[in-house]
Amino acid sequence: MDLTRPDLPRPDRPRPDDVTRPDPTSPEPTRPDLARPAEICLVGLSAPGHVFPCLGLARELVDRGHRVAYAVTERFAATVAATGAEPLLCPETLPLDTDLAALASDPVKLTTLLFEESVAALPSLLEHYGRGGAAAPELVLHDSGAYAGVVLAHRLGVPAVQLATHMITEDWSDADGGAQSAVFTSEAARSYAARFREWLTANGMPDTSPDDLDRPRRALALVPSAMQPDVGSLDPAVYSFVGAGPDGRVGRERWSRPADAEQVVLVSLGSGFTRRPHVYRACVEAFGGRPGWHVVLQIGRHVLLEELGELPGNVETHDWVPQAAVLAEADLFVTHAGMGGSQEGLAFGVPMVAVPQALDQFDNADRLCALGVARRLDNQAFTARALRRAAGELLDDPAMPARLAALRAAVRADGGPRRAADLVEREVAAVRG
Numbered sequence: 001m002d003l004t005r006p007d008l009p010r011p012d013r014p015r016p017d018d019v020t021r022p023d024p025t026s027p028e029p030t031r032p033d034l035a036r037p038a039e040i041c042l043v044g045l046s047a048p049g050h051v052f053p054c055l056g057l058a059r060e061l062v063d064r065g066h067r068v069a070y071a072v073t074e075r076f077a078a079t080v081a082a083t084g085a086e087p088l089l090c091p092e093t094l095p096l097d098t099d100l101a102a103l104a105s106d107p108v109k110l111t112t113l114l115f116e117e118s119v120a121a122l123p124s125l126l127e128h129y130g131r132g133g134a135a136a137p138e139l140v141l142h143d144s145g146a147y148a149g150v151v152l153a154h155r156l157g158v159p160a161v162q163l164a165t166h167m168i169t170e171d172w173s174d175a176d177g178g179a180q181s182a183v184f185t186s187e188a189a190r191s192y193a194a195r196f197r198e199w200l201t202a203n204g205m206p207d208t209s210p211d212d213l214d215r216p217r218r219a220l221a222l223v224p225s226a227m228q229p230d231v232g233s234l235d236p237a238v239y240s241f242v243g244a245g246p247d248g249r250v251g252r253e254r255w256s257r258p259a260d261a262e263q264v265v266l267v268s269l270g271s272g273f274t275r276r277p278h279v280y281r282a283c284v285e286a287f288g289g290r291p292g293w294h295v296v297l298q299i300g301r302h303v304l305l306e307e308l309g310e311l312p313g314n315v316e317t318h319d320w321v322p323q324a325a326v327l328a329e330a331d332l333f334v335t336h337a338g339m340g341g342s343q344e345g346l347a348f349g350v351p352m353v354a355v356p357q358a359l360d361q362f363d364n365a366d367r368l369c370a371l372g373v374a375r376r377l378d379n380q381a382f383t384a385r386a387l388r389r390a391a392g393e394l395l396d397d398p399a400m401p402a403r404l405a406a407l408r409a410a411v412r413a414d415g416g417p418r419r420a421a422d423l424v425e426r427e428v429a430a431v432r433g
Contacts, residue, residue, distance in 0.1 A: 031426075039137045040137055042163075043071040058080065058083040070086065071148070115199075126152070139159055139161065151200070222243065245416020255322055263331045263332065266298075266323070276357070282382055324348070327348040331395065
C-alpha cells in the first residue's frame, strides 16, 4: 500500500497538521502554576472509537511533563505508548475480532460487554496501584464507558473526570434515571443491573446505581460542540466541550492522492460493523470506472474481495486505511457515522453520505444532516443510484464550501487536547488545594 503523502496539499483543504492547532481566538482557561508534574491515570475502553479520541489528550499531558498511566488492553498498548503514556495492561474481553452486527439490536448485551470489561480491568488496576513502586494518581480520567475508572477513583480516594466519547443529551443528566434506563425492562436487563449493583456494593459504593455513573461530577466532552444538539442546556460547571482534536496519529500516517484524481471518495464503515458487501458493491457501481474519480474502499476483515466482483482500476481496497490521512485529500466520505468518523469528517471539511449501522450512529447521521453537510442513506436504501444522487447534491451545493469552513472553524475553536489538558491541570490544582 502506498501511503506516501504528496509534498504539497490541495490549497483549498487543511493539512492534517492544521487540526493540531486550536483556534487562537478560542477562550482558554488560565493554566494553573503546578509546582510539580501530576500523576494521572487514564482508564480507557478498549475499542478503536474510544481509544483514538483520548490519544491527543494523553500526548498533550505527557508533553507538559505529567506522568500518565493509560489502562488499555495489549491490542492498543503500542498505540498508547506512542503518546508517551505508560500502558497499564488489562484483560481483553470485548469481541473486537468479530463483526458486531449481530449485537446492534441488543443494547443490553452491548452494555453488558462494557460492564464485563470493567469488571475484568479493575483487579489489574488495583494490583498496579497496590504495589509499592507505583505512585498513586492524583486524578483518574476515564472513558464514559469505562466504569472501572469511577470505581478505581473511589477505591483510591481521588476525584474522577469523565471523558465523554459520545453525544451528550439532556437525558444523560436527567434526574429520572438517564437514557439507558429505558432499555432496562427485560429480564436480561434486570439481571445486568443487579450484577452491576452487586459489583458497586462489593467495591464500597452501595448507594451508587449504574445510572449514577452516567451523571458525572465533571466531564470533558471529546465530541465537538457542533455535534452536540443540547450543548446550550447542559451545566457548564459539569460539561466542557473540548472536542477530541488530533489523536496522535495525524501527521505521521501517509496516503497519496493519484495525480489524475479530480474527486476522491473514502468509504469506511469503521471497525465494528464492516460486514456490508452490498454497501461496497454499490459504491463500486456508483463511482467505479468514472473518469476523474478515485475510490478508497476500506472493507474490514469480514468481507472477501471475491464478494465485490471485478474492480475497476480507480478503486483501491484495504482492510484498513489511515483515515485522517485520506480525509485530508478526500472530496466525499461514505461513513457509518460513528462519532470518530463524524468529527474527523467535520475537522477536515469533507461532505458525508452517512450509512448508520447501530447505536448512536443514527443520531449522529441525523445531526450531520441537520448541519447541512451530509445525506443519510440507510442500509435498505443504499443503492448506486441513491448514492450518486446524494453525492451530487452534496458536491454541487454552492453553499457547501462555506458551510464546511464554518464547521471546521467551530471544531478548532473547541480547543481540542490543549484546552482539555488545561482543564485537567485545573482539576489537579483543585486537588492540591
